[in-house]
Amino acid sequence: MSERLEDIAAAIVGGGKGLLAADESSGTIKKRFDVIGVESTADNRRDYREMMFRSKEAMTKYISGVILYDETIRQKAADGTPLVDIIKAAGAIPGIKVDAGAKALAGFAGDTITEGLDGLRERLADYYKLGARFAKWRAVIDIDSTKGVPSATSIGSNAHALARYAALCQEAGIVPIVEPEVLMDGAHDIDTCYAVSKATLLKLYDELYAARVVLEGTVLKPNMVISGKKSGKTDSPEQVAEKTIKLFRETVPVAVPGIAFLSGGQDDEEATANLNAINVIGPHPWKLTFSYGRALQAAAQKAWSGKASNLAAGQAAFTHRAHMNHLAALGKWKPALEQAA
Numbered sequence: 001m002s003e004r005l006e007d008i009a010a011a012i013v014g015g016g017k018g019l020l021a022a023d024e025s026s027g028t029i030k031k032r033f034d035v036i037g038v039e040s041t042a043d044n045r046r047d048y049r050e051m052m053f054r055s056k057e058a059m060t061k062y063i064s065g066v067i068l069y070d071e072t073i074r075q076k077a078a079d080g081t082p083l084v085d086i087i088k089a090a091g092a093i094p095g096i097k098v099d100a101g102a103k104a105l106a107g108f109a110g111d112t113i114t115e116g117l118d119g120l121r122e123r124l125a126d127y128y129k130l131g132a133r134f135a136k137w138r139a140v141i142d143i144d145s146t147k148g149v150p151s152a153t154s155i156g157s158n159a160h161a162l163a164r165y166a167a168l169c170q171e172a173g174i175v176p177i178v179e180p181e182v183l184m185d186g187a188h189d190i191d192t193c194y195a196v197s198k199a200t201l202l203k204l205y206d207e208l209y210a211a212r213v214v215l216e217g218t219v220l221k222p223n224m225v226i227s228g229k230k231s232g233k234t235d236s237p238e239q240v241a242e243k244t245i246k247l248f249r250e251t252v253p254v255a256v257p258g259i260a261f262l263s264g265g266q267d268d269e270e271a272t273a274n275l276n277a278i279n280v281i282g283p284h285p286w287k288l289t290f291s292y293g294r295a296l297q298a299a300a301q302k303a304w305s306g307k308a309s310n311l312a313a314g315q316a317a318f319t320h321r322a323h324m325n326h327l328a329a330l331g332k333w334k335p336a337l338e339q340a341a
């Protein structure tokens with residue numbers, strides 16, 4: 001595997017493959033385990049993630065890389081093999097979440113700023129030694145027009161932090177996944193999502209340029225353009241695709257090799273149908289694929305439910321979703337393929 005940033009970025013988004021975001025912090029994975037009645041111990045977290053990483057068909061054919069959490073990149077499988085080695089043996093690339101989470105932005109109620117820049121150079125060097133060849137940093141932009149959220153200060157501060165992170169990653173030989181997530185939790189309509197996402201991406205690419213980040217060695221991880229959950233509106237995949245591509249054509253330079261979406265709270269099938277619709281209206285100047293957390297894992301978590309006897313069922317559920325999203329990344333998914341499973 002080439003160590004060039006451009007080659008790693010191209011491998012992450014190419015061939016209809018996408019990323020498995022398995023980098024839930026200890027707090028977030030506990031919430032997911034609570035739903036299926038599993039205690040969040042280090043061993044249970046290891047067993048669950050090992051189940052996915054050992055899903056041979058999914059990991060060799062549909063998944064280009066895995067975003068890990070600090071605990072997981074250091075963890076060994078039950079038989080003593082480092083989890084990183086299991087991922088590499090399947091031909092996938094290990095990655096690492098390096099931000100320290102979104103914290104309240106002083107002076108701007110309702111806005112957040114993602115922390116984690118201090119000491120990042122040293123942490124990246126450590127993660128490189130542990131096998132990471134790409135990283136993730138998530139900025140969180142909420143929408144609440146009743147409170148003037150997001151402020152221009154929040155968008156600017158988060159874009160600046162993303163650019164500093166991306167430059168440090170490239171210095172360390174690590175591809176930065178640049179994630180400015182405009183949340184879909186609010187009551188806003190699809191056009192407000194478009195407008196806020198546009199302001200965010202324009203600022204982001206300004207800052208990346210100013211920080212001398214080489215765009216060919218980056219991957220963008222954005223939200224789709226979609227109505228807020230509390231708006232009561234459901235957009236068709238065609239509407240989401242049209243507005244999402246319009247947004248990118250106006251903001252994302254063609255030097256960026258690929259765009260790997262977050263699922264952000266979309267249902268499993270919705271996230272697949274929307275990605276498929278986006279690719280159906282191509283060709284586009286970038287690869288458009290998935291970097292899903294919830295939309296790749298929810299079914300697998302339910303099928304597994306913490307029982308060793310459910311391992312095969314958990315792997316089958318994970319493999320099915322990875323397969324469906326692989327087809328969507330190629331614009332070849334059809335609803336009937338879901339029923340066939």
Ligand code: 13P
Nearest residue numbers: 021262263264292293294
């Ligand atoms: P979701 O797909 O669940 O939004 O998670 C992706 C991710 O990595 C968010 O940072």
